[in-house]
Amino acid sequence: MSAPAAHLFQSQPNAARRSERATFWLFRAATYLVLACGLGVFGTIFFKGAGTVFKAEAPFINTTFFTDAPESLYVFEFEGKKYEMGDREFRAFKKKHPAAATVKSESYVYSAGGIFPCIVGTVLLVVGSMTIALVLGVCAAIYLNEYARDGLFIRFVRLAILNLAGVPSIVFGLFGFGMFVIYFGWNVSLIAGWFTLAFMVLPVVITASEESLKAVPKGFREGSLALGATKWQTIRQNVVPYALPGILTSSILGIARVAGETAPIMFTAAYVVRDKLPWDVDKAGDFFFQGVMALPYHIYVVSSKIPQNDYTERVQYGTAFVFLLVVAFIAASSIILRNKLRSRYKW
Amino acid sequence: MVIADPMLMDTPSSAPAKSSAYKPAVRLSPASVPLAAAPGAAAAPIGETLVDISHLDFFYNTSQALHDINLKIEAKNVTAFIGPSGCGKSTLLRCLNRMNDLIDGTRVARGTIKIHGVDIYQPDVDVIELRKRVGMVFQKSNPFPKSIYENITFGLRLQGMNDPAKLDEIVEKSLRGAALWDEVKDRLGASGMGLSGGQQQRLCIARAIAVEPEVILMDEPCSALDPVATAKVEELIQELRSRFTIIIVTHNMQQAARCSDKTAFFYLGKLIEFADTRDIFTKPANAQTEAYVSGRFG
Secondary structure: OOOOOOOOOOOOOOHHHHHHHHHHHHHHHHHHHHHHHHHHHHHHHHHHHHHHHEOOOOOOEOHHHHHOOEEEEEEEEEOOEEEEEEHHHHHHHHHHOHHHHHOOEEEEEEEEEOOHHHHHHHHHHHHHHHHHHHHHHHHHHHHHHHHOOOOHHHHHHHHHHHHHHHOOHHHHHHHHHHHHHHHOOOOOOHHHHHHHHHHHHHHHHHHHHHHHHHHOOHHHHHHHHHOOOOHHHHHHHHOHHHHHHHHHHHHHHHHHHHHHOOHHHHOOOEOOOOOOOOOOOOOHHHHHHOOEOOHHHHHHHHHHOOOOOHHHHHHHHHHHHHHHHHHHHHHHHHHHHHHHHHHHOOO | OOOOOHHHHHOOOOOHHHHHHOOOOOOOOOOOOOHHHOOOOOOOOOOOEEEEEEEEEEEEOOEEEEEEEEEEEEOOOEEEEEOOOOOOHHHHHHHHOOHHHHOOOEEEEEEEEEEOOEEOOOOOOOHHHHHHHEEEEOOOOOOOOOEHHHHHHHHHHHOOOOOHHHHHHHHHHHHHHOOOHHHHHHHOOOEHHHOOHHHHHHHHHHHHHHOOOOEEEEEOOOOOOOHHHHHHHHHHHHHHOOOOEEEEEOOOHHHHHHHOOEEEEEEOOEEEEEEEHHHHHHOOOOHHHHHHHOOOOO
């Protein structure tokens, strides 16, 4: 029996109040759990990768990791001291100290040097595939939202887009391999990777572009048409510019996906190792038909295709850390671009 | 493309050379000249029938929105469409510049709408040309989220006008024409969306008159405005009536009484009565009209 109420509105413990509190804490705990997972993932990568990416002395950033290609790491003892050296450094060392020529060393592949070719490859893959996806996706979205009349065919198209979104990325990889690499004869190349990745994010881009186009008030279209604009003039000048920030927002999600997927590029664009950089080509046309190294594939290679040890772990986490930085950088630039556009057309 | 510009003649301050360059466009004769071919705005004399609607039946899919409408709208007059919601007055207005084409499933089942004697629903009509001559101001003000200047020049640029001096001139004239110039002359580069509701609506009017239409359709232009802004727009309508044929849809009977010459009362998709505004409000011929204007229903 509860105490008698002191006044009319005295709060009393009851079932509703208890369940209210319980629900509140349930939701709150769920949110905190998500936060903890995120922190756990990022924290691990940060702390384990920081040792590779940063260093104790100035300029505090391990520049070779950003600017060099992967090399084998040599670990050896010489005159009582323990050394860890990359391939080239080791050879120079042996030249300088002839006595070291016969020293017994252990070698670990890809554990020295840097990941510059992977960074370049990933940036190229993202830029190329997002360009293709945006052009195709925005055109398709404009057609679906502005021109097409709702009917059986359009419903079928939408269903196809939805289904495309549900296809596992490895299937896109196989599709790209069969279609672009073999049938079109593009071999393992940037362009094959671009199209494979572009097709993978197309559903995201189309759906989001359509939503952004839908969000543009009808009044702008009517106002434009009532002034004697054609449909395309209206769309080009008074619909798409206003929808662009929204389209870019969604493509930011696409960027993270494109940059991160390993499966679609492992058959179509990615090399385990390549000593030439992408712009190191004889003719400009060859640029599109060369394979590249890519960050996610490099992580895959160093984490599963070579013998694991402490030295490879450094590269794994270092690469993962840089990978996050690269994605963050590309996403941040599109956010800045979007905000610029958004402030230009405020409504 | 020459923009025939009656406003040039109204403002003595503008260059006389330009005024003399203004040629009144050839009056359209229905048989020989298609609507699209006429340059600029033809000047229909005051009181002459400009828009001739006869036996118009209009459908949204299977539901009939307009029943046998017969209406002759005179040039250089303000015609008000009044009636309760859903009576078809906005639908009829949007028929006049074929904005209903944008809605799937709409069709004119019978009858004609002639402007200058040309049936605007005949197959070879260029809707773009029609809309250049029949401008529209919407219920919800819809300036483009661009600068005030770009809002006004949008229609002109569509017509291929790119001469900056000429554009500047028309922007000023249109804004003056819409009684907005003094309020915005120092911030033509600012977004049109940054203006107040009443200013936005006047910007939309300025945008519409910049392309020199003959007819301006106004679909409840004041329904979202406060009384002060409404008064300004009504004042503006009075100023524009000498140059344009204005058709205004309104829910506000006082507004119709204040600013129109002729009033058409619609009820359930039918035109009940069309007469001089004074007569509609003082001695309506029809009992339903009388009941509506006296506030007994609707």
